[in-house]
Amino acid sequence: MALENLTLTALAAAFAELDRQFAYLPEFTAEAPGQDRMQAVLSETAARLGDNFPYFHPLYAGQMLKPPHPVARTAYALATWVNPNNHALDGGxxxxxxxxxxxxxxxxxxxxxxxxxxxxxxxxxxxxxxxxxxxxxxxxxxxxxxxxxxxxxxxxxxxxxxxxxxxxxxxxxxxxxxxxxxxxxxxxxxxxxxxxxxxxxxxxxxxxxxxxxxxxxxxxxxxxxxxxxxxxxxxxxxxxxxxxxxxxxxxxxxxxxxxxxxxxxxxxxxxxxxxxxxxxxxxxxxxxxxxxxxxxxxxxxxxxxxxxxxxxxxxxxxxxxLPPVPGGEFAQGLEASRRAALAFAARLTADARFAVPFEPELDIVVWAPRAASASQASALSQSIFDRAAGQQLHLALIHLPVSIFRTSWPDLVADQETIVCLRSVLMKPDHETWLNRIYTILGEATDAALS
Missing domain, CATH: 3.40.640.10 (Type I PLP-dependent aspartate aminotransferase-like (Major domain))
Structure with a gap:
């Protein structure tokens, strides 16, 4: 199973507790109009949602899309039964x-x-x-x-x-x-x-x-x-x-x-x-x-x-x-993401096929495939991006000034002002343990694009 589902049990228990909070009210059961057709619509909804990138999975390493923590997802869902509005105390x-x-x-x-x-x-x-x-x-x-x-x-x-x-x-x-x-x-x-x-x-x-x-x-x-x-x-x-x-x-x-x-x-x-x-x-x-x-x-x-x-x-x-304090479990997750970015950038820097303009400061890594010119490198980036996606490794592309490679790639022919680079946001703590698999797919996609 790809999606985490243990929180469904936690949601049911929390829902029962929430329901008890309103036990003082006169008996009332809210009807769900169209309930006999609701399951069919929800099944159709789930099928439509399948046409998304797997943002929750470690092989999604493109844009800054981090899965919500199960407690956040559950608490959010629980609150929708009351549907508070935080514009005023009267509504929330x-x-x-x-x-x-x-x-x-x-x-x-x-x-x-x-x-x-x-x-x-x-x-x-x-x-x-x-x-x-x-x-x-x-x-x-x-x-x-x-x-x-x-x-x-x-x-x-x-x-x-x-x-x-x-x-x-x-x-x-x-x-x-x-x-x-x-x-x-x-x-x-x-x-x-x-x-x-x-x-x-x-x-x-x-x-x-x-x-x-x-x-x-x-x-x-x-x-x-x-x-x-x-x-x-x-x-x-x-x-x-x-x-x-x-x-x-x-x-x-x-x-x-x-x-x-x-x-x-x-x-x-x-x-x-x-x-x-x-x-x-x-x-x-x-x-x-x-x-x-x-x-x-x-x-x-x-x-x-x-x-x-x-x-x-x-x-x-x-x-x-997960209190947002230094040294806590939450902070350790951020540190894992930064370690993953540093390790990924180090592997790219050591690989003759790639150029890395600078070491990542947080958990975003940018790099480009080496080629004779900026335009050729840009075309290669697009090809690698497409081929990696075909193997379910989802990266991102970014247009950056050619000047960022002034130090790391001095012989690059700047036949255009910008260069299309590959980009990864390694913001899931799981990325640290998935780096080998990510790099293997990237290498295969690169070799195929260069051949």
């Missing part, structure tokens, strides 16, 4: 309290005892809130981010009608602080986005240097750690990355996505602000939503209105089981 009393507790744990992970924050549908909405706050505090000023930062920052800036500028990246995919400083000299930048774990190559921007620039230029600093935030807990980072994570608490706002490394179902992002006073920017009035409590409603500190309480319940349950 218990789940709102669980969200506040879970978010406080995430804030504590970054060293914040005082904070303002909440869950969101994902990193896009969380980053939108961060940049919206930046724009409210410094209206009309420019947002700056690396060329390797997520494309959503430029798009969000457009939605918010804020100017946006793209800063050059280094050959390691990090923001170039010299280019940033030259741009800051123009005097119009209100917020700099630093990325700790770019979604393309997993690069970690040099946060200590950016903080030194903030002391001089006074901009607001937002850290997009949607992908890489949890690696703060890992004890096997390289010194430069470790130095960046050690000062992440100096940022003005942080985004982290529990639905990436946090073992949560989609969609679950989180926005955190260091200064709770920014909550004043969200102030609004509602004639009907807030009447059952004088406590803070999560809807009063969020741009989103209706939000699934099930996401909060799932995250709360996961963090009860």
């Amino acid at each position: 009393r218990a789940s709102s309290a669980m969200e506040k507790e879970a978010v406080a744990q995430l804030a504590a992970m970054f060293g914040w005892d005082r904070h303002l924050g909440h869950l969101s549908s994902g990193g896009t909405m969380a980053n939108l809130e961060a940049l919206w706050v930046a724009g409210q505090l410094q209206p009309g000023r420019t947002i700056a981010a690396s060329a390797q930062a997520h494309y959503t920052h430029e798009r969000i800036s457009g939605v918010l009608r804020l100017p946006f500028t793209k800063i050059n990246e280094t050959d390691h995919g990090r923001i170039d602080c010299c280019s940033l400083e030259r741009r800051l000299d123009q005097g119009d930048i209100g917020c700099v986005v630093a990325t700790l774990g770019t979604t393309g190559v997993g690069a970690v921007d040099p946060l200590p240097e950016i903080l030194r620039l903030r002391e001089r230029y006074g901009f607001r600093l937002h850290v997009d750690a949607a992908y890489g935030g949890y690696f703060l807990l890992a004890n096997n980072l390289a010194p430069e990355a470790r130095a960046a994570y050690d000062v992440i608490g100096e940022a003005d706002s942080i985004v982290v996505d529990p639905h990436k490394h946090g073992l949560q179902p989609y969609g679950c992002g989180c926005i955190l602000f260091r200064d709770p006073a920014v909550g004043r920017l969200y102030k609004h009035e509602s004639p009907y939503t807030y009447f059952s409590s004088h406590e803070l409603h999560l809807g009063e500190i969020s741009l989103e209105c209706s939000r699934p309480g099930a996401s909060a319940v799932a995250l709360w349950a996961t963090q009860r089981l």
